[in-house]
Amino acid sequence: MTLQSTAPPAGARPPVTLTMAAALNAAIQDSMRDDPTVVLFGEDVGPLGGVFRVTDGLYAEFGETRVSDSPLAESGIVGTAIGMAIYGLRPVVEMQFDAFSYPAFEQIVSHLAKMRNRTRGRISLPIVIRIPYAGDIGGVEHHSDSSEAYWTATPGLTVVSPSNPADAYSMLREAIASDDPVIFMEPKSRYWVKEALSLPVQTAPMNTAVVLREGTDVTLIAYGPTVKTALATAELATAEGLSIEVIDLRSLAPFDDATVGASLRKTSRAAVVHEAAQFGGYGAEVAARLTERNFFHLAAPILRITGFDIPYPSPKLEEYFLPTPDRILAALGTWEWS
Amino acid sequence: MSLNVESPVVSTASAPQPLRLIDDTGHAVTDDAGGFTLPDPGTLLGLYRQMVIARRFDVQVTALTRQGRLATYPSALGQEACEIAAVASLDPGDWLFPTYRDSIALLTRGVKPEHILASFRGEWHSGYDQYEHRIAPQATPLATQALHAVGLATASKLKRDSTVALTLLGDGATSEGDAHEAFNFAAVWQAPVVFVVQNNQFAISVPLDKQMHCRTIADKAIGYGMPGYYVDGNDVAAMYAVTSAAVDRARAGGGPTLVEGLTYRMEAHTNSDDPSRYRSADDVDVWRRRDPIERLDIYLVSIGALSDQERAGIRDEAEDLATATRECMTLPVQVDPLELFDHVYAAPRTALSEQRAFLAAELAEHAALAEHAALAAQPAPITPSVSTPSGAHA
Numbered sequence: 001m002t003l004q005s006t007a008p009p010a011g012a013r014p015p016v017t018l019t020m021a022a023a024l025n026a027a028i029q030d031s032m033r034d035d036p037t038v039v040l041f042g043e044d045v046g047p048l049g050g051v052f053r054v055t056d057g058l059y060a061e062f063g064e065t066r067v068s069d070s071p072l073a074e075s076g077i078v079g080t081a082i083g084m085a086i087y088g089l090r091p092v093v094e095m096q097f098d099a100f101s102y103p104a105f106e107q108i109v110s111h112l113a114k115m116r117n118r119t120r121g122r123i124s125l126p127i128v129i130r131i132p133y134a135g136d137i138g139g140v141e142h143h144s145d146s147s148e149a150y151w152t153a154t155p156g157l158t159v160v161s162p163s164n165p166a167d168a169y170s171m172l173r174e175a176i177a178s179d180d181p182v183i184f185m186e187p188k189s190r191y192w193v194k195e196a197l198s199l200p201v202q203t204a205p206m207n208t209a210v211v212l213r214e215g216t217d218v219t220l221i222a223y224g225p226t227v228k229t230a231l232a233t234a235e236l237a238t239a240e241g242l243s244i245e246v247i248d249l250r251s252l253a254p255f256d257d258a259t260v261g262a263s264l265r266k267t268s269r270a271a272v273v274h275e276a277a278q279f280g281g282y283g284a285e286v287a288a289r290l291t292e293r294n295f296f297h298l299a300a301p302i303l304r305i306t307g308f309d310i311p312y313p314s315p316k317l318e319e320y321f322l323p324t325p326d327r328i329l330a331a332l333g334t335w336e337w338s
Numbered sequence: 339m340s341l342n343v344e345s346p347v348v349s350t351a352s353a354p355q356p357l358r359l360i361d362d363t364g365h366a367v368t369d370d371a372g373g374f375t376l377p378d379p380g381t382l383l384g385l386y387r388q389m390v391i392a393r394r395f396d397v398q399v400t401a402l403t404r405q406g407r408l409a410t411y412p413s414a415l416g417q418e419a420c421e422i423a424a425v426a427s428l429d430p431g432d433w434l435f436p437t438y439r440d441s442i443a444l445l446t447r448g449v450k451p452e453h454i455l456a457s458f459r460g461e462w463h464s465g466y467d468q469y470e471h472r473i474a475p476q477a478t479p480l481a482t483q484a485l486h487a488v489g490l491a492t493a494s495k496l497k498r499d500s501t502v503a504l505t506l507l508g509d510g511a512t513s514e515g516d517a518h519e520a521f522n523f524a525a526v527w528q529a530p531v532v533f534v535v536q537n538n539q540f541a542i543s544v545p546l547d548k549q550m551h552c553r554t555i556a557d558k559a560i561g562y563g564m565p566g567y568y569v570d571g572n573d574v575a576a577m578y579a580v581t582s583a584a585v586d587r588a589r590a591g592g593g594p595t596l597v598e599g600l601t602y603r604m605e606a607h608t609n610s611d612d613p614s615r616y617r618s619a620d621d622v623d624v625w626r627r628r629d630p631i632e633r634l635d636i637y638l639v640s641i642g643a644l645s646d647q648e649r650a651g652i653r654d655e656a657e658d659l660a661t662a663t664r665e666c667m668t669l670p671v672q673v674d675p676l677e678l679f680d681h682v683y684a685a686p687r688t689a690l691s692e693q694r695a696f697l698a699a700e701l702a703e704h705a706a707l708a709e710h711a712a713l714a715a716q717p718a719p720i721t722p723s724v725s726t727p728s729g730a731h732a
Binding site: 039065066070071073075076078079080081082083084085086087088089103106107110111114115116117118119120121122123124155156158178179180207254255257258 | 486491503519677682
């Protein structure tokens with residue numbers, strides 16, 4: 001599936017240029033207009049419109065009943081969202097920054113993820129937890145974590161991450177409509193990327209990966225903030241005569257084995273790129289499951305090009321931490337290419 | 339810890355007398371009881387009946403657990419006044435958010451014993467229909483369910499419904515961050531929720547003075563801007579009067595209330611606990627003399643509201659329930675291994691379908707091997723180790 005195959009549905013509005021932040025905003029706005037059970041709350045999401053302005057204007061349109069600033073307590077935000085969902089609402093809540101989601105860990109892991117299973121399917125929790133994540137914005141300590149592996153390791157959660165405004169809109173609308181709880185991870189460094197969109201745009205289904213750029217020699221797997229890096233790498237590689245296929249995973253849990261496996265069987269080589277540390281990171285799961293399922297198609301071990309196994313560095317040091325096209329190409333160069 | 343830091347605040351002052359309407363000896367309290375009055379005799383008789391039945395159930399399940407019929411059972415023996423008063427103060431449309439210790443609250447709300455005990459037998463994590471009974475799953479993590487109660491109550495308020503949420507907590511749970519967040523969110527949002535803290539004085543083995551440094555748990559309500567009541571938790575009349583008023587207030591838009599019931603956990607934490615390591619038999623005896631059922635019995639007899647015949651009738655009813663509970667706990671546990679995959683997600687997942695097929699093949703192989711072995715050893719009957727997957731869980 002490719003992004004290009006997507007057509008705006010009937011009733012599309014004229015194209016407008018939107019940032020990813022504005023596309024997310026439009027997705028929440030349209031969901032709230034369509035479904036009166038959607039409510040929005042979190043820290044600073046009201047009159048301020050969120051620290052990244054993703055909820056800008058929603059308080060003015062929908063009022064205190066449906067859009068509210070909550071006390072500053074992440075466990076409380078997720079815990080009360082669970083109670084609201086039991087009573088039939090569809091809460092969309094915000095964790096202001098990735099590392100500030102950790103106080104909510106117990107509510108997410110022990111309740112949000114397990115409620116449907118505990119209750120034999122009786123209680124659905126249609127809750128979206130938006131988490132601005134990852135670095136490359138010069139953020140101070142605790143503002144640049146990539147926490148995806150904590151959530152993807154938890155059965156019961158759906159974990160997705162868009163990399164562009166069209167997906168941001170389409171996937172967030174699908175997440176809000178989903179009866180499963182969704183951890184919606186928004187790459188902060190991509191909030192200000194612009195794209196002309198005719199809303200309401202509908203891209204590929206939320207739980208699928210897409211081939212963003214076709215190639216024949218290597219499958220480069222990325223998501224969220226590193227999709228841009230992977231595309232830049234593919235562009236650079238053409239000068240070296242290397243044809244790289246770039247996959248935007250979009251959905252981390254579930255993992256789209258079909259799309260990624262088909263690409264790997266075509267190219268016979270794959271590498272996965274993420275900002276999070278390598279050890280026990282999401283790339284380990286990608287490499288392991290692709291190897292298990294496609295071993296006899298592989299010409300080389302699957303590589304992980306990731307952040308180092310260190311805490312996320314301070315702003316003046318993050319350029320040494322983040323995966324770059326040069327680092328990715330150097331890694332691909334370690335393979336034997338006979 | 340032996341820090342011995344002298345606090346300059348008044349919080350070390352001795353606790354006040356808890357609010358009480360019937361005293362330890364079964365006499366009506368004549369002092370001012372904070373404006374609360376004794377419920378009418380009919381209401382008290384109903385509460386008495388529910389407490390007697392609940393205790394018989396609790397004792398029966400503890401016995402069944404000792405016999406190995408259940409994996410574990412956290413008893414609420416001695417806490418019947420708190421449990422029954424809390425439930426009795428709710429309308430059928432209200433929601434209850436209980437913990438693992440509150441099985442008798444579920445019983446009193448009409449959940450069948452086999453459905454309450456499904457989780458303690460290991461059948462499934464929560465064995466009753468939460469929407470039918472308006473009872474959330476019994477929470478095992480501490481204080482987490484208080485936030486769910488606040489959320490549901492807030493949703494009720496946003497929808498302009500009259501539904502009230504009531505959550506049961508223990509004294510130990512009030513040390514958790516989620517308790518603080520729940521109290522604060524409830525007060526800020528003026529949620530129609532009632533927090534009933536059963537202060538049974540022990541968090542497994544740890545006494546309350548190692549949980550907190552203030553006089554009472556109810557005092558904490560002041561800090562959140564909500565009313566707090568320190569109540570004799572073994573006096574069902576007082577507990578019912580206060581929780582009913584709190585529920586009425588919540589329903590009328592008056593916001594949350596914190597009710598602390600001072601009580602005592604007569605049994606061990608669970609069957610795997612040994613209370614002799616952390617409390618004396620003398621202490622337990624003191625609280626046995628404050629028994630919630632005994633004192634109400636004396637009071638009801640003294641006002642002519644409970645005859646020997648009525649008491650015998652209630653005890654027969656309790657005995658019938660105990661018998662039924664024993665009988666349903668002797669039935670074999672029915673589980674369907676393939677159901678493991680059915681309720682994890684609303685949307686189907688390929689990986690889970692694959693794992694389900696794997697387990698189905700493994701079960702079929704085991705069944706074939708068992709059949710083969712049985713044929714070889716005829717005429718022994720076939721006794722499969724797991725029940726046949728049937729999808730009978732609809």
